[in-house]
Amino acid sequence: MTLKASTRILIAGLAMSLFTLAQAETPNIEPGQWEYETRMTVEAGFPVPEQTDTHSDCVTAEDIAQADTFMGDMDMDECDVTREEMRRDGANYEMVCQVDGMTMNMTMDMTFMGDRSEALIVSNAETPMGPMKSTIEMTGRRVGECN
DSSP: OHHHHHHHHHHHHHHHHHHHHHHHHHBOOOOOEEEEEEEEEEEEESSSOOOOEEEEEEEOOOHTTTTTGGGGGGOOGEEEOOOOOTTEEEEEEEEEEEEEEEEEEEEEEEEEEEEEEOOOOOOEEEETTTTEEEEEEEEEEESSSSS
């Protein structure tokens, strides 16, 4: 699994939690330009180099109010949520996803702190090359107004 595929799942999970939170209460996320740093490590029977990524995105008040706009092109049909806990300050999930023909069990813990956010995703999959565990750490921070 690539960092890009993992990031898509993380963003989908974040979007799903934001959508559900938006129905109950506003997530503790300040609108503005956000910068996200993602680091993925993999434990497997074969060497997989650590992957990192940094990207930015404009998050508007409308995005937060209608949080399903965070979904982008992610097809949530790939995942079945088996447990969810949502709060203004974060969300926790367990899900089973079908990605690239593999079944992946994932846990996702997210924290929203106004101008910062953190997420940790741990996934376990049985791949054609053996078991694989990936850990994704994502931090976000508001860096200013949208460009």
